Amino acid sequence: MRLDAVDLVKRFPVRGTDAVVHALNGVSLSLSPGETLGIVGESGCGKSTLAKVLVRLEDPSEGRVLLDGVDLTALRGRRLRAHRRHVQMVFQDPFSSLDPRQPVGAALEEVLTVHGLRRPGRVAQLLDLVGLPAEFAQRLPHEMSGGQRQRVGIARALAPEPRVLLLDEPVSALDVSVRAEVMNLLAHLRTELGLAYLFISHDVAMVRQISDRVAVMYFGRIVEEGGWREVLGAPLHPYTAGLRGAVPVPDPSVAQPLTPTVVGEVPDPVHPPAGCPFHPRCPHAEDVCRAQLPPLTEIRPGHRAACHVAARVGALPGSKLPVR
Amino acid sequence: MTAPVLEVHDLAVAAGGRRPAEIVHGVDLTLRRGETVGVVGESGSGKSVTMLALMRLLGDPLRITRGSVRFSGRDLATLSEPEMRALRGREIAMVYQDPMTSLHPLLRVGDQVAEVLRVHGVDAAAARERTLELFARVGIPDPARTVRAYPHEFSGGMRQRVVIAMALALRPTLLIADEPTTALDVTIQQQILGLVAELQRELGMTTIWVTHDLGVVARLVERVVVMYGGHVVEDAPVREVFAAPQHPYTARLLASLPNPADDARPPLAQIPGRPPMPTERVEGCPFRPRCPQARDVCAERPPLLERGAGRAACWVPVEEWT
Numbered sequence: 001m002r003l004d005a006v007d008l009v010k011r012f013p014v015r016g017t018d019a020v021v022h023a024l025n026g027v028s029l030s031l032s033p034g035e036t037l038g039i040v041g042e043s044g045c046g047k048s049t050l051a052k053v054l055v056r057l058e059d060p061s062e063g064r065v066l067l068d069g070v071d072l073t074a075l076r077g078r079r080l081r082a083h084r085r086h087v088q089m090v091f092q093d094p095f096s097s098l099d100p101r102q103p104v105g106a107a108l109e110e111v112l113t114v115h116g117l118r119r120p121g122r123v124a125q126l127l128d129l130v131g132l133p134a135e136f137a138q139r140l141p142h143e144m145s146g147g148q149r150q151r152v153g154i155a156r157a158l159a160p161e162p163r164v165l166l167l168d169e170p171v172s173a174l175d176v177s178v179r180a181e182v183m184n185l186l187a188h189l190r191t192e193l194g195l196a197y198l199f200i201s202h203d204v205a206m207v208r209q210i211s212d213r214v215a216v217m218y219f220g221r222i223v224e225e226g227g228w229r230e231v232l233g234a235p236l237h238p239y240t241a242g243l244r245g246a247v248p249v250p251d252p253s254v255a256q257p258l259t260p261t262v263v264g265e266v267p268d269p270v271h272p273p274a275g276c277p278f279h280p281r282c283p284h285a286e287d288v289c290r291a292q293l294p295p296l297t298e299i300r301p302g303h304r305a306a307c308h309v310a311a312r313v314g315a316l317p318g319s320k321l322p323v324r
Numbered sequence: 325m326t327a328p329v330l331e332v333h334d335l336a337v338a339a340g341g342r343r344p345a346e347i348v349h350g351v352d353l354t355l356r357r358g359e360t361v362g363v364v365g366e367s368g369s370g371k372s373v374t375m376l377a378l379m380r381l382l383g384d385p386l387r388i389t390r391g392s393v394r395f396s397g398r399d400l401a402t403l404s405e406p407e408m409r410a411l412r413g414r415e416i417a418m419v420y421q422d423p424m425t426s427l428h429p430l431l432r433v434g435d436q437v438a439e440v441l442r443v444h445g446v447d448a449a450a451a452r453e454r455t456l457e458l459f460a461r462v463g464i465p466d467p468a469r470t471v472r473a474y475p476h477e478f479s480g481g482m483r484q485r486v487v488i489a490m491a492l493a494l495r496p497t498l499l500i501a502d503e504p505t506t507a508l509d510v511t512i513q514q515q516i517l518g519l520v521a522e523l524q525r526e527l528g529m530t531t532i533w534v535t536h537d538l539g540v541v542a543r544l545v546e547r548v549v550v551m552y553g554g555h556v557v558e559d560a561p562v563r564e565v566f567a568a569p570q571h572p573y574t575a576r577l578l579a580s581l582p583n584p585a586d587d588a589r590p591p592l593a594q595i596p597g598r599p600p601m602p603t604e605r606v607e608g609c610p611f612r613p614r615c616p617q618a619r620d621v622c623a624e625r626p627p628l629l630e631r632g633a634g635r636a637a638c639w640v641p642v643e644e645w646t
Binding site: 145177178179204205242243248253 | 366367479480481482512514515518536537538539540541542543544562567576577578580581582587589591594
């Protein structure tokens with residue numbers, strides 16, 4: 001099953017004013033069957049809004065979400081439910097997405113009932129799928145560790161037998177050692193069930209660990225997109241390069257000065273800068289960057305970036321790479 | 325060798341009234357002047373409780389059940405509450421994960437920094453002047469205007485800069501930073517880490533950096549104290565900890581991190597089982613139920629033993645690890 005987002009725009013009114021904020025400002029992406037697309041970005045970049053729009057927890061202001069070519073944004077009621085079943089979401093905080101008084105088994109039964117998928121033994125099967133014993137059906141959320149709760153969150157997302165999982169910061173609230181086991185579980189399930197993932201995270205290391213392709217978001221737009229090795233190993237956009245450089249390397253023998261690789265802060269979304277939204281923080285900004293919004297263009301095969309300078313020189317601005 | 329700024333010995337904390345459950349089980353921690361130490365551990369390891377205990381800031385139902393804390397030669401248990409209050413802020417400053425722990429939402433940020441100075445005897449005009457300097461020093465743009473802002477008008481990163489300005493206003497001897505960048509974006513975290521490292525050098529401050537983030541530890545500290553289940557399990561120079569961990573927990577924890585240089589992206593190493601609940605009693609070594617190296621001797625709790633360039637609470641030397 002193929003998921004496409006076409007020119008998604010999501011505007012939010014600013015309370016008490018007639019201003020609007022563009023949480024998404026023309027985002028297009030496609031996810032092929034079985035593929036994992038990592039979406040990485042910092043707070044306010046629009047990555048969580050994107051997930052909500054893709055599962056129709058929010059309606060887009062403009063643009064379309066297509067599942068195998070069917071426009072989900074045009075569907076209502078039963079037909080929407082039938083399609084929505086194929087795209088499920090896993091949230092960051094497994095606790096907040098579970099009813100504190102409902103045993104795990106009952107929570108799973110409920111999802112199965114809604115989708116008409118109840119059958120004997122299915123709850124135990126779902127628990128087994130995420131590596132939990134059948135007895136866990138009796139547990140309440142507070143009787144489980146963070147890792148176990150996230151396993152339940154994943155089981156619940158799998159209950160409707162989706163083809164696509166949208167994972168919104170699925171391991172960000174977990175301890176380092178627990179994070180490893182949930183990441184491994186996700187990798188295993190992907191192969192086992194042939195799922196496609198949209199893996200949304202601020203954590204560059206986790207995105208790198210699991211993604212086939214990576215899209216970097218900044219200020220409501222995708223600013224770079226391509227294979228994980230290319231985007232994270234040889235980025236073209238100065239923001240991606242700076243973001244990567246800001247992640248503290250967990251090895252003291254690797255030299256990494258604490259000089260900021262991205263200066264300043266994200267601009268005020270009510271008063272967005274003209275031109276490229278990254279230009280106020282970009283060391284390579286030129287006049288054109290202050291005047292014109294750079295389109296997301298293919299600069300190398302399968303590797304796109306929204307940067308005037310990168311598009312002109314065919315490489316990361318300021319890098320020593322030979323100009324092609 | 326300079327005298328220690330801070331000497332924590334056998335500090336234990338328990339929760340609850342009639343049948344108190346011990347959650348921090350006798351922590352030893354020594355900091356020399358100017359040293360930066362990272363206290364690392366996962367949730368429930370006791371790292372934050374230990375910091376609150378040594379500042380005498382534990383709230384009900386937690387209390388110190390044994391041990392001593394000496395700061396600049398003074399036994400903190402013998403100080404009165406007013407003496408302790410004077411010490412906090414002036415000599416020991418704290419920065420928390422959520423800047424709003426330290427900021428009043430309805431007061432102008434500049435006034436809050438100036439207030440810290442005034443409480444400690446600086447006159448109003450000098451405090452205003454010094455606040456402007458501090459704002460500039462911590463990288464808050466346009467101090468003359470921004471001192472008049474309220475916390476909600478600031479981003480998370482800017483608020484944390486205000487808290488740092490407040491913490492450093494009185495040039496404290498010791499800074500305790502408890503996950504101060506955890507809630508921030510990574511690019512802002514990098515800016516704040518750089519700022520604190522600079523200020524630390526400038527002021528010759530001794531710093532305890534409490535974090536779960538091994539990347540931050542690798543970048544910032546000289547020595548690492550690893551906590552697990554309310555115990556210190558390893559204490560060693562940062563390079564040794566990463567290159568040759570002496571405690572199996574430290575080794576497993578480091579192994580569970582993805583290697584950013586490995587394009588094969590193998591599955592992440594897991595630690596089987598789960599850490600003990602804070603109030604759970606584990607006989608012997610707290611890591612024993614999950615430890616691949618565990619033997620009979622581990623039924624007895626190991627003290628911190630000299631191991632490599634530091635100390636580790638493990639009976640089994642690395643050479644005997646399987």
